[in-house]
Amino acid sequence: MSGAPGLAAMQREFAAAVTAGDADAFVAHLAGDPGRALRRLAIYRRAIAANRCGALRAAYPVVARLVGDAFFDEAARRFTHASPPREADLNRYGAGLPAFLAGYPPAAALPWLADVARLEWAWHESLMAADASPADFAALAGVSGEAQPALRFALHPSVRLVRSAWPVLAIWEANQEGRDGTAARDEGADDILVWRDGARVRLALLGAPEAGFLEAIMAGVTLGEAADRAGQWDFAPALARLAGLGLIAGFHAGDPRPA
Amino acid sequence: MNSKRALIRSAVAGLVAAGLGQAPSAIASDGAAPAGKEKCYGIAKAGQNDCGTATHACAGLAKKDNAPDEWKYVPKGTCTKLGGKLKPPGK
Numbered sequence: 001m002s003g004a005p006g007l008a009a010m011q012r013e014f015a016a017a018v019t020a021g022d023a024d025a026f027v028a029h030l031a032g033d034p035g036r037a038l039r040r041l042a043i044y045r046r047a048i049a050a051n052r053c054g055a056l057r058a059a060y061p062v063v064a065r066l067v068g069d070a071f072f073d074e075a076a077r078r079f080t081h082a083s084p085p086r087e088a089d090l091n092r093y094g095a096g097l098p099a100f101l102a103g104y105p106p107a108a109a110l111p112w113l114a115d116v117a118r119l120e121w122a123w124h125e126s127l128m129a130a131d132a133s134p135a136d137f138a139a140l141a142g143v144s145g146e147a148q149p150a151l152r153f154a155l156h157p158s159v160r161l162v163r164s165a166w167p168v169l170a171i172w173e174a175n176q177e178g179r180d181g182t183a184a185r186d187e188g189a190d191d192i193l194v195w196r197d198g199a200r201v202r203l204a205l206l207g208a209p210e211a212g213f214l215e216a217i218m219a220g221v222t223l224g225e226a227a228d229r230a231g232q233w234d235f236a237p238a239l240a241r242l243a244g245l246g247l248i249a250g251f252h253a254g255d256p257r258p259a
Numbered sequence: 260m261n262s263k264r265a266l267i268r269s270a271v272a273g274l275v276a277a278g279l280g281q282a283p284s285a286i287a288s289d290g291a292a293p294a295g296k297e298k299c300y301g302i303a304k305a306g307q308n309d310c311g312t313a314t315h316a317c318a319g320l321a322k323k324d325n326a327p328d329e330w331k332y333v334p335k336g337t338c339t340k341l342g343g344k345l346k347p348p349g350k
Contacts, residue, residue: 068336137278181337
């Protein structure tokens with residue numbers, strides 16, 4: 001058996017055979033009829049492809065409904081070839097599909113499709129995100145007026161913001177179970193807050209100023225800078241709303257004048 | 260500048276007051292009604308690494324590796340219900 005590769009090399013060849021369909025190197029090591037071996041390897045290959053496609057379908061049910069099964073499966077097949085999973089947990093697979101769809105020529109006639117996919121991925125990530133307790137706001141009383149502009153807030157891990165020029169929330173709603181796909185609105189722009197409340201993912205449409213403020217807070221800027229960006233718009237109700245939903249998980253007072 | 264300070268001060272004071280007096284869930288009730296309709300979807304998701312999916316896949320899903328056909332590039336789902344009406348703002 002001097003010609004046999006080591007175990008690691010053999011495993012790499014097996015992986016190439018069942019993921020990339022590049023089976024010649026591996027089949028050369030197998031006893032028996034190569035054609036038979038190839039047909040058996042094909043069972044693994046198709047099962048893996050089907051599982052990956054199934055994971056994408058589970059994360060992107062609205063996209064699948066919008067374009068139909070054949071289109072979705074073909075797009076998913078191309079995506080999985082270009083971007084195979086990098087970790088074993090398929091629940092985390094598919095973050096790159098929105099960007100893929102944005103550059104997928106057959107989807108060019110549906111310019112809102114990638115944004116619908118972004119909303120679905122945000123929903124999916126929100127569902128899987130860690131839990132966190134709300135912040136203790138009483139401790140904010142100890143932050144002086146001087147120091148308040150340097151405050152930074154940490155949001156609940158399930159919070160996502162999806163901003164689109166298209167009516168993606170209306171499209172998304174129209175394609176939930178039992179709906180016929182007819183959107184209630186045909187114009188955006190939709191700024192959508194995504195968060196998890198217990199085990200449920202919730203979505204709310206935000207006004208543009210509120211979305212801008214949330215975007216700043218999520219980026220980790222100070223309250224002072226977020227206020228600057230907000231201009232004359234009063235962000236207090238938006239902040240109170242986040243707190244009321246339990247989405248402010250912490251804060252820290254930066255040092256206004258670092259020693 | 261001062262008005263910005265005042266905005267920050269009142270925003271923080273609002274959080275403190277609400278945090279002292281009420282449960283966090285009650286904070287939103289004063290003046291912070293949701294800007295839009297809030298939708299809630301509590302859908303239990305199936306795990307994607309179930310052995311059931313993996314082991315039985317070969318039976319139901321071991322279709323031929325079809326070469327892509329033209330019709331696979333034509334969206335045929337509910338997107339037709341959206342017609343050509345959808346537009347971004349300003350168009």
